[in-house]
Amino acid sequence: MSARTIILTALILSLSVPITVVAQGFAGLGSNAEGFAMPQRGHKIEFPRDHGPHPDFRIEWWYITANLKTVDGRQIGAQWTLFRSALAPEERQGWSSPQVWIGHAAVTTQDHHYVAERLARGGVGQAAVVAAPFEAWIDDWKMQSRAASSQGHLDHLELSAKDRDFSYRLTLDTDGPLVLQGDEGYSAKSASGQASYYYSQPFFAVHGTVELDGETHEVTGRAWLDREWSSQPLAVTQTGWDWFSLHLASGEKVMAFRLRDSGPGYISATWINADGKPAPLSSEDVSLEPVRTTNVKGKTIPVEWRVKIPSRGLDIRTKALNDQAWMTTSTPYWEGPIQIEGSTPGQGYLEMTGY
Numbered sequence: 019m020s021a022r023t024i025i026l027t028a029l030i031l032s033l034s035v036p037i038t039v040v041a042q043g044f045a046g047l048g049s050n051a052e053g054f055a056m057p058q059r060g061h062k063i064e065f066p067r068d069h070g071p072h073p074d075f076r077i078e079w080w081y082i083t084a085n086l087k088t089v090d091g092r093q094i095g096a097q098w099t100l101f102r103s104a105l106a107p108e109e110r111q112g113w114s115s116p117q118v119w120i121g122h123a124a125v126t127t128q129d130h131h132y133v134a135e136r137l138a139r140g141g142v143g144q145a146a147v148v149a150a151p152f153e154a155w156i157d158d159w160k161m162q163s164r165a166a167s168s169q170g171h172l173d174h175l176e177l178s179a180k181d182r183d184f185s186y187r188l189t190l191d192t193d194g195p196l197v198l199q200g201d202e203g204y205s206a207k208s209a210s211g212q213a214s215y216y217y218s219q220p221f222f223a224v225h226g227t228v229e230l231d232g233e234t235h236e237v238t239g240r241a242w243l244d245r246e247w248s249s250q251p252l253a254v255t256q257t258g259w260d261w262f263s264l265h266l267a268s269g270e271k272v273m274a275f276r277l278r279d280s281g282p283g284y285i286s287a288t289w290i291n292a293d294g295k296p297a298p299l300s301s302e303d304v305s306l307e308p309v310r311t312t313n314v315k316g317k318t319i320p321v322e323w324r325v326k327i328p329s330r331g332l333d334i335r336t337k338a339l340n341d342q343a344w345m346t347t348s349t350p351y352w353e354g355p356i357q358i359e360g361s362t363p364g365q366g367y368l369e370m371t372g373y
Contacts, residue, residue, distance in 0.1 A: 197290055
């Protein structure tokens with residue numbers, strides 16, 4: 019769901035009004051959201067307006083994952099995420115702003131997983147998002163439009179982040195449409211009514227550079243953008259999720275997630291045709307089965323999965339490029355590129371939270 023990885027932690031102290039530091043974690047996403055706006059079925063998502071922030075909702079993210087390859091065939095994954103978390107359903111300028119921003123960037127290779135995190139307070143310009151012309155930033159990490167799009171499709175982007183041991187600068191282009199997930203952008207997360215607004219751009223072609231430990235690599239590949247906002251996306255019984263974004267060799271795409279609880283969990287998915295037309299799938303249409311686990315930072319993590327969508331003839335196995343793709347951030351989680359084999363080849367990304 020990307021992304022989904024809502025790391026709502028470590029709130030920055032105001033210069034004038036102290037605020038208690040909160041480590042909310044993933045389980046906190048099912049807590050009370052009184053006073054905040056809630057997603058409503060039938061609400062129309064509009065562009066470019068909804069590329070921008072929604073301060074009346076409690077949580078939100080702008081999230082990109084990229085499956086890349088160097089000129090000599092080396093596989094690399096890149097992640098860029100900006101989270102917004104609200105202490106109150108409003109925005110104010112200056113240090114009294116109740117909006118908190120968190121950035122995550124990562125690069126994954128077969129042998130290494132590089133991770134960085136940034137924290138910022140809203141209202142002072144350190145981090146923000148502007149809908150048109152689109153720009154999202156935290157410190158010097160940026161995702162921004164390179165060209166005006168009359169349809170507001172975010173179809174030409176530049177993406178950059180850097181830390182001590184890695185950096186990347188990527189150019190993303192597409193002529194594919196934005197995809198509304200769920201019921202025209204209303205994405206149910208439980209049988210009891212939790213939901214988010216959710217759309218994707220899964221058709222980016224990528225080129226650019228990735229620098230690792232002082233060595234620069236030219237890369238090309240595919241990227242997937244997810245946008246989601248809500249105020250209570252999990253039920254109190256749900257502890258985390260397993261989320262897949264899949265690029266199939268046919269040009270078709272699949273988004274699928276499982277929200278875990280004490281029972282079978284809640285599964286939802288979207289089959290996306292090569293022309294961008296989405297077909298929502300229910301829990302009965304999709305099987306997400308872990309088939310191999312490994313120890314990651316003392317936790318048992320499923321790093322290989324069998325994904326089946328019988329109605330579409332899909333029966334695949336996903337394998338992590340790097341089993342140890344653990345995000346050592348304020349609230350840790352697993353996030354990394356995957357390869358696909360079985361009824362069709364392909365590649366994608368897997369995110370697992372709450373383990």
